[in-house]
Amino acid sequence: MISVAILGAGNVATHLFKAFSKKEGVFVSQWYNRHIDTLASYKNEVDVIDDLSQLKDADVYIMAVSDDVIANLSSQLPFENRLVVHTSGSVSVYDIDKKHKRGVLYPLQTFSKNAEIDFANVPICIETINKACYPLLKQLARSLGSPTKRVNSDQRRVLHLAAVFVNNFTNQLYRIGHEITESEGAEFDLLKPLILETALKVQNHSPFTAQTGPAKRHDKKTIKKHLKALENPHHKNIYELLTESIQHTHGRKKL
Amino acid sequence: MISVAILGAGNVATHLFKAFSKKEGVFVSQWYNRHIDTLASYKNEVDVIDDLSQLKDADVYIMAVSDDVIANLSSQLPFENRLVVHTSGSVSVYDIDKKHKRGVLYPLQTFSKNAEIDFANVPICIETINKACYPLLKQLARSLGSPTKRVNSDQRRVLHLAAVFVNNFTNQLYRIGHEITESEGAEFDLLKPLILETALKVQNHSPFTAQTGPAKRHDKKTIKKHLKALENPHHKNIYELLTESIQHTHGRKKL
Ligand SMILES: NC(=O)c1ccc[n+]([C@@H]2O[C@H](COP(=O)([O-])OP(=O)(O)OC[C@H]3O[C@@H](n4cnc5c(N)ncnc54)[C@H](OP(=O)(O)O)[C@@H]3O)[C@@H](O)[C@H]2O)c1
Numbered sequence: 001m002i003s004v005a006i007l008g009a010g011n012v013a014t015h016l017f018k019a020f021s022k023k024e025g026v027f028v029s030q031w032y033n034r035h036i037d038t039l040a041s042y043k044n045e046v047d048v049i050d051d052l053s054q055l056k057d058a059d060v061y062i063m064a065v066s067d068d069v070i071a072n073l074s075s076q077l078p079f080e081n082r083l084v085v086h087t088s089g090s091v092s093v094y095d096i097d098k099k100h101k102r103g104v105l106y107p108l109q110t111f112s113k114n115a116e117i118d119f120a121n122v123p124i125c126i127e128t129i130n131k132a133c134y135p136l137l138k139q140l141a142r143s144l145g146s147p148t149k150r151v152n153s154d155q156r157r158v159l160h161l162a163a164v165f166v167n168n169f170t171n172q173l174y175r176i177g178h179e180i181t182e183s184e185g186a187e188f189d190l191l192k193p194l195i196l197e198t199a200l201k202v203q204n205h206s207p208f209t210a211q212t213g214p215a216k217r218h219d220k221k222t223i224k225k226h227l228k229a230l231e232n233p234h235h236k237n238i239y240e241l242l243t244e245s246i247q248h249t250h251g252r253k254k255l
Numbered sequence: 256m257i258s259v260a261i262l263g264a265g266n267v268a269t270h271l272f273k274a275f276s277k278k279e280g281v282f283v284s285q286w287y288n289r290h291i292d293t294l295a296s297y298k299n300e301v302d303v304i305d306d307l308s309q310l311k312d313a314d315v316y317i318m319a320v321s322d323d324v325i326a327n328l329s330s331q332l333p334f335e336n337r338l339v340v341h342t343s344g345s346v347s348v349y350d351i352d353k354k355h356k357r358g359v360l361y362p363l364q365t366f367s368k369n370a371e372i373d374f375a376n377v378p379i380c381i382e383t384i385n386k387a388c389y390p391l392l393k394q395l396a397r398s399l400g401s402p403t404k405r406v407n408s409d410q411r412r413v414l415h416l417a418a419v420f421v422n423n424f425t426n427q428l429y430r431i432g433h434e435i436t437e438s439e440g441a442e443f444d445l446l447k448p449l450i451l452e453t454a455l456k457v458q459n460h461s462p463f464t465a466q467t468g469p470a471k472r473h474d475k476k477t478i479k480k481h482l483k484a485l486e487n488p489h490h491k492n493i494y495e496l497l498t499e500s501i502q503h504t505h506g507r508k509k510l
């Protein structure tokens with residue numbers, strides 16, 4: 001049985017707590033947050049605390065707190081030589097105070113408070129400074145049913161960066177689709193099956209193979225029509241840059 | 256029973272033929288292609304032809320051919336006053352020769368030869384010049400099990416344009432994710448659940464509500480780190496432009 005203390009009560013911390021609570025082989029012994037009110041509804045399920053000095057012995061301390069407080073919180077922990085990890089894609093493992101055994105459990109998924117998460121769909125990227133810490137973290141991630149992958153700092157960094165492209169930037173393209181359709185009173189809903197199919201296609205094909213459309217076909221006539229139709233200069237810039245990017249990838253450089 | 260003649264033998268034509276063949280209420284009476292070889296494997300299922308003069312009476316003629324041949328092919332059809340439609344998102348309905356009753360059946364989905372398509376996930380946008388042609392086209396689309404939507408020219412045009420953003424451009428962002436991860440020997444596969452979750456989220460939430468990440472949070476530190484990490488100037492430009500776009504949408508204009 002692995003004993004875990006969770007620090008933080010945001011999206012990631014809450015999903016982790018709920019998932020651990022349902023699984024065998026893991027036991028959340030304490031849950032810390034600076035504001036204890038946030039944890040009030042869990043107080044019958046777990047020892048909730050807002051005072052770091054009350055932290056007891058645990059196999060792993062998971063700091064699921066905002067990126068810029070990781071360093072400071074880790075140095076405030078009133079013990080040393082225990083395994084302390086954060087859950088960030090972009091913060092260095094060396095930001096954790098060096099008095100601890102240090103690691104990272106980076107869940108490569110988007111969490112939001114209300115959406116249910118199945119951890120089978122959350123690859124967990126594990127980084128440790130000391131090899132000896134790896135098996136326990138792997139076992140912990142596996143207990144959630146998550147695929148796991150050992151990564152180094154550079155790999156975690158590029159995965160986080162790539163996640164911004166495929167998640168935040170993609171979502172902004174959906175938003176632009178929404179703006180464009182609404183401008184003519186057309187329904188964004190009509191685009192939803194296409195959005196899903198586009199994401200499904202790359203589950204089994206490379207994005208390179210999956211590409212279609214006027215940019216790849218170098219269909220100047222359609223591209224010209226589209227640029228003319230786009231009234232918003234921001235949308236136009238994005239159209240031009242991504243068309244150029246597709247043509248660069250598929251062997252044609254200029255619009 | 257609606258009788259249909261299909262013209263063209265590409266992605267859309269082939270998927271339409273296969274779907275119609277399985278459905279009640281529709282009968283593909285003839286299938287034309289300029290190269291009859293392409294249709295050879297279907298010759299026991301349908302009357303295949305490569306000579307327009309052999310076209311018989313049908314309730315609807317569907318021209319699923321390349322955009323720039325629609326006008327010419329329609330004028331070569333050796334009859335008039337019959338219902339002739341194309342399947343393009345971007346070609347005007349008026350490109351069809353005016354000797355015909357004219358319409359559009361625009362399937363808002365991405366088709367490729369090998370991928371199976373369930374027409375329940377293919378919204379069909381219907382445009383007609385004459386209102387009287389609409390009910391038959393709607394019945395035809397419904398017989399495929401597709402959701403249908405009556406659109407005008409402007410709406411079809413913006414839907415096609417928005418489709419380029421949410422399909423081709425999104426796919427290019429996946430491609431960039433692939434390039435970035437590979438550059439450090441990280442696995443693109445780790446991003447696949449996130450790609451799917453991002454598309455699933457907007458099935459029930461608006462893209463505006465679904466947005467997260469450093470751009471929306473105006474997290475300058477992470478943005479700076481990311482821009483520094485991006486070695487490819489194309490990737491950097493796209494990062495900057497989409498970050499700006501997100502901040503514009505969410506109330507902050509500048510990087
Ligand atoms: N959300 C995602 O999709 C996602 C995905 C992968 C990784 N991550 C990473 O997971 C970590 C947590 O993210 P999140 O989305 O769960 O964040 P969040 O929902 O914003 O929650 C942040 C937590 O940090 C706590 N906190 C903030 N400032 C603090 C301080 N000065 N002292 C102590 N605690 C403080 C907050 O406490 P209060 O409740 O008292 O405000 C809150 O519990 C971050 O490193 C993030 O990069 C997030």
Ligand SMILES: NC(=O)c1ccc[n+]([C@@H]2O[C@H](COP(=O)([O-])OP(=O)(O)OC[C@H]3O[C@@H](n4cnc5c(N)ncnc54)[C@H](OP(=O)(O)O)[C@@H]3O)[C@@H](O)[C@H]2O)c1
Pocket residue numbers: 212263264265266267268288289290293318319320321322324328341342343344345361362363364365366367
């Ligand atoms: N693919 C999609 O995802 C999609 C989605 C929605 C709408 N559409 C629209 O559907 C239509 C067909 O697209 P597609 O993807 O099926 O195209 P495609 O796979 O490239 O097939 C094009 C067809 O047009 C025929 N053709 C080309 N030039 C011709 C000519 N001069 N005379 C007679 N026939 C000619 C081709 O004949 P050969 O076989 O002899 O070359 C082929 O059968 C287009 O208007 C497109 O905009 C496509």
